[in-house]
Amino acid sequence: MKRRAFHRSPLLAGMAPLILALGTAVASAEPLDRLLEGYRSEGADPFSAERGRALWTRQVRPDAGTRPRSCTTCHGEDPRGVGRHARTGKRIEPMAHSANPERFTNPRKVEKWFRRNCKWTFGRPCTTQEKGDILTYLSSQ
Amino acid sequence: MQDHTVRVWDEPLRLFHWTLVASFTAAWLWQGDRWLHLHLLAGWIFLALLLFRMVWGFTGTRYARFSAFTCGWREAWLWLREVTQGGGPRRLGHNPAGAWAIFAIFFLGLLLAVTGIVTQGGEERHGPLAGLFGFATGAGSHLLHEALAWGLLALLLLHVAGVVVESLQHRENLALAMITGRKRAVPAGLALDVPRRRGVAMLLAVALLLFILFWLRGSLAGGDDPFLPFVGPELPHDAAWQEECGGCHLAYHPSLLPAASWQRLLREQEHHFGEDLALDPDTVRRLQRYAVGHAAETTPTEASWKILHSIPAGTSPLRITETPYWRRKHREIEEAVFRSRQVNGRFNCDACHLDADAGSFEDGAMRLSRAAGLDDERSGERA
Numbered sequence: 001m002k003r004r005a006f007h008r009s010p011l012l013a014g015m016a017p018l019i020l021a022l023g024t025a026v027a028s029a030e031p032l033d034r035l036l037e038g039y040r041s042e043g044a045d046p047f048s049a050e051r052g053r054a055l056w057t058r059q060v061r062p063d064a065g066t067r068p069r070s071c072t073t074c075h076g077e078d079p080r081g082v083g084r085h086a087r088t089g090k091r092i093e094p095m096a097h098s099a100n101p102e103r104f105t106n107p108r109k110v111e112k113w114f115r116r117n118c119k120w121t122f123g124r125p126c127t128t129q130e131k132g133d134i135l136t137y138l139s140s141q
Numbered sequence: 142m143q144d145h146t147v148r149v150w151d152e153p154l155r156l157f158h159w160t161l162v163a164s165f166t167a168a169w170l171w172q173g174d175r176w177l178h179l180h181l182l183a184g185w186i187f188l189a190l191l192l193f194r195m196v197w198g199f200t201g202t203r204y205a206r207f208s209a210f211t212c213g214w215r216e217a218w219l220w221l222r223e224v225t226q227g228g229g230p231r232r233l234g235h236n237p238a239g240a241w242a243i244f245a246i247f248f249l250g251l252l253l254a255v256t257g258i259v260t261q262g263g264e265e266r267h268g269p270l271a272g273l274f275g276f277a278t279g280a281g282s283h284l285l286h287e288a289l290a291w292g293l294l295a296l297l298l299l300h301v302a303g304v305v306v307e308s309l310q311h312r313e314n315l316a317l318a319m320i321t322g323r324k325r326a327v328p329a330g331l332a333l334d335v336p337r338r339r340g341v342a343m344l345l346a347v348a349l350l351l352f353i354l355f356w357l358r359g360s361l362a363g364g365d366d367p368f369l370p371f372v373g374p375e376l377p378h379d380a381a382w383q384e385e386c387g388g389c390h391l392a393y394h395p396s397l398l399p400a401a402s403w404q405r406l407l408r409e410q411e412h413h414f415g416e417d418l419a420l421d422p423d424t425v426r427r428l429q430r431y432a433v434g435h436a437a438e439t440t441p442t443e444a445s446w447k448i449l450h451s452i453p454a455g456t457s458p459l460r461i462t463e464t465p466y467w468r469r470k471h472r473e474i475e476e477a478v479f480r481s482r483q484v485n486g487r488f489n490c491d492a493c494h495l496d497a498d499a500g501s502f503e504d505g506a507m508r509l510s511r512a513a514g515l516d517d518e519r520s521g522e523r524a
Contacts (some may be wrong), residue, residue: 113420
């Protein structure tokens, strides 16, 4: 019945791709995807988990006087593991999406921590490319 | 000799006497914040015993009754003069000087108990008078409490000296008499034994034991954390504060620093101990509102009041650990302890303070054994 109705209705057939596209859009409206789309719209290249991993462990000396810092200084080498705040020793829950589904569900929070932590670690804000790469890496873990 | 003794002190009186000695000694030894719950246990027993003795002064046996030894100061003075001249007439019950000592001990003892309860209500915000007095009253009462304790100690020493003198003059061990209840009857046959009143003594003993068990019920149940028989009011909390501050460190309760400090801290949020907090203006406003509204000036706790009053006027310290009160309170803790892995720095209050998150910093909510190399003895420091 359905099949026949489909064939008999050119209007419905014509709408099918539209409905499909709409469904995809709804699915991608997850906070993480919205963030990544936002970065892309600001001119970032396609994101790479591999570049994200390299950035995660990159050692940087933001000032001449400080010891080299990286994301791993506080979060640990393995993003699925628990981290420790470098100065206060406070426990930091895992960053990897698989170990901590809470991560990247609040875009405001993500941006706040990027603002704070990029400045401390690299001595400058992160680019949209770096943010997208890191998020792609951490959400793939 | 045994034939010539007579029972003078009934059993409840003797039990009262020695438990009063024990409770005063215990309260004296358990001074300081760490032992506050035991100090209070001893204090309540002390007060209860005094009240019991008041009732017994009217309902007890012959020599226990106030009417048996109440006398004017002139009589006491004359009696003391006779003592200095080699000894007055021997008495079976309390002598006039002893009677005055008893009433003085009563008076000071009751004042001692009352000032103790006022101190607890004012400084700790718990006990029957919690919240009725401010910290200034509590602190004043604390001073008075200590002065009274010294005064009472002096009085007790005087009492002991009197007992020694009279024991020597009349060749009779009066302290032993307070244990056995018996004194020499001279001439024999003139005085009669007072009744034992063992039932009342048993009742008193059972009541004391039950009270002690009730007080220590949590400690006896065991468990890792210290038992707090009483706690002060719960402090207000804010979700944003918990989230923003607690992300990196203990979310220090705003009552631990004055409002000016919090305003400065949030104004300078781009240079927060070497970090840029990158908080958005809305969040900063919300945090400011909460911090200022619950800053040290609102004095919800003993710690907040003492921190506030230790800070020199016109200054707004950014570190709680910089305030004179904090420094004084932690001066005996060695640097190595703060550096130990378990503590990891002065700012980690919760390494030792179990209620650091709640911000109440109750005296008893301590677990010093959590920290490396720090034994419980060190916390015996006075408030």
